[in-house]
Amino acid sequence: MRLITHNMLSCNIKGVTNGFPLRIEAGNVIEKEVEFNPDFLRHMFAKLEWKALVEGARSMGYAELPEDSPDAAVLESDEAFLKKLHHALLELHLEEGALVCPETGRKFPVNKGIPNMLLHEDEV
Amino acid sequence: MANRPELLAPPEIFYDETEARKYTSSSRIVEIQARLSERALELLALPEDDVPRFLLDIGCGSGLSGETISENGHHWIGLDISASMLNVAVEREVEGDLLLGDMGQGLGLRSGVIDGAISISAVQWLCNADKSCHEPRLRLKAFFGSLYRCLSRGARAVFQVYPENIAQRELILRQALQAGFGGGLVVDYPHSTKKRKEFLVLTCGSIQTSIQTSKNEHGESCSEDDFSEDEESGTVSMSDRNRARKRQKTKKNKKGREWILRKKEQSRRKGNDVPEDSKYTGRKRKSRF
Numbered sequence: 001m002r003l004i005t006h007n008m009l010s011c012n013i014k015g016v017t018n019g020f021p022l023r024i025e026a027g028n029v030i031e032k033e034v035e036f037n038p039d040f041l042r043h044m045f046a047k048l049e050w051k052a053l054v055e056g057a058r059s060m061g062y063a064e065l066p067e068d069s070p071d072a073a074v075l076e077s078d079e080a081f082l083k084k085l086h087h088a089l090l091e092l093h094l095e096e097g098a099l100v101c102p103e104t105g106r107k108f109p110v111n112k113g114i115p116n117m118l119l120h121e122d123e124v
Numbered sequence: 125m126a127n128r129p130e131l132l133a134p135p136e137i138f139y140d141e142t143e144a145r146k147y148t149s150s151s152r153i154v155e156i157q158a159r160l161s162e163r164a165l166e167l168l169a170l171p172e173d174d175v176p177r178f179l180l181d182i183g184c185g186s187g188l189s190g191e192t193i194s195e196n197g198h199h200w201i202g203l204d205i206s207a208s209m210l211n212v213a214v215e216r217e218v219e220g221d222l223l224l225g226d227m228g229q230g231l232g233l234r235s236g237v238i239d240g241a242i243s244i245s246a247v248q249w250l251c252n253a254d255k256s257c258h259e260p261r262l263r264l265k266a267f268f269g270s271l272y273r274c275l276s277r278g279a280r281a282v283f284q285v286y287p288e289n290i291a292q293r294e295l296i297l298r299q300a301l302q303a304g305f306g307g308g309l310v311v312d313y314p315h316s317t318k319k320r321k322e323f324l325v326l327t328c329g330s331i332q333t334s335i336q337t338s339k340n341e342h343g344e345s346c347s348e349d350d351f352s353e354d355e356e357s358g359t360v361s362m363s364d365r366n367r368a369r370k371r372q373k374t375k376k377n378k379k380g381r382e383w384i385l386r387k388k389e390q391s392r393r394k395g396n397d398v399p400e401d402s403k404y405t406g407r408k409r410k411s412r413f
Contacts, residue, residue: 001221001222001223002221004178004199004221005201005221005223007234008201008233008234008237008238008274009223009232009233009234010232010233010234011232012229012230012231012232012270019232020234034219037176039174039175039176040175040176040199043175043176043177043178044178047178047236047237047276049234090199112211112214113214113221113222114207114210114214114222114223114224115223115224116224116225117223117224117225117232118205118224118225118226118229119226119229124229124266
């Protein structure tokens with residue numbers, strides 16, 4: 001599971017209002033190279049939750065992203081920043097670990113890169 | 125006709141390891157899934173600006189449809205309830221992120237983040253109550269509601285479905301419309317029982333471009349069936365090309381040349397061998413005939 005997906009996932013348990021972002025407990029993180037496409041990054045940038053991304057990257061062992069969300073000018077011109085964003089968003093894979101709901105503490109295990117988001121009967 | 129898988133077992137049990145492998149190694153299924161996924165992507169009508177989009181593949185299974193998405197240059201998240209199918213997808217090293225989840229429990233994605241969603245042969249599984257706690261209507265509601273939320277404005281969702289009967293199709297449509305979607309049904313090859321495929325095309329917000337027209341035998345475009353919501357009674361009305369033709373048929377009492385030519389054209393469309401139309405077609409014969 002990559003950070004781009006983690007940035008979209010929220011806890012679905014009934015009654016939970018603050019299910020985003022899920023805390024990452026990283027067990028095994030691997031890096032897989034992905035083709036760099038700045039257009040895609042610019043397109044996705046508006047939809048990202050920056051803080052969640054920075055925290056998630058840090059839990060996976062990557063602390064190169066700036067704390068504050070950069071503005072549009074940086075996005076257009078700064079290629080080094082775009083490369084860092086690309087690396088964090090698309091190239092870091094969480095293979096084993098867990099995602100933890102911030103409100104209830106419920107753990108969603110991650111195996112072989114697949115998070116198990118199935119809810120139990122009483123959580124729906 | 126073989127049994128429908130939905131009637132045999134719930135999807136996470138039906139698609140166990142053996143079945144998952146069988147499904148993915150069948151070249152016929154691989155080819156069909158690829159074709160359906162290409163068509164679904166076409167119907168998504170994503171802007172042709174070479175910018176990769178972020179798509180959702182609902183019921184992605186072993187990643188057959190996901191591969192088509194990757195080939196078209198987009199990134200995607202796949203959701204499926206069968207762990208065995210997802211394991212096959214991992215083995216095939218698909219490029220999208222995979223989630224093990226139940227679409228009937230809601231998608232759990234943030235608002236407005238998905239550029240488009242496709243689903244190949246999966247949504248009809250929602251109509252079955254596989255557990256005693258399941259109520260299909262609630263599951264459909266949870267699914268469509270969460271889908272509507274996570275799609276960005278103007279995004280579309282295209283589902284290729286195999287509804288068991290008209291009641292099932294109506295149920296799916298009604299829930300989709302109640303969730304706020306607009307859209308229509310696109311039927312490819314409507315006259316052929318084998319080739320016939322139905323695509324439910326749902327739109328979020330206003331329809332920017334016209335909905336793609338469906339294909340028939342000769343690849344010509346014919347109009348699709350539209351859904352309009354009936355405000356007063358809250359029902360879904362479907363305009364049907366066939367119904368109009370039936371009305372036309374009962375109007376004429378005598379079977380003149382025009383009727384004959386029309387029937388011959390219909391037969392041609394089905395693919396039958398029909399003699400050419402000539403000045404002799406429908407000509408009045410001598411009384412001996």
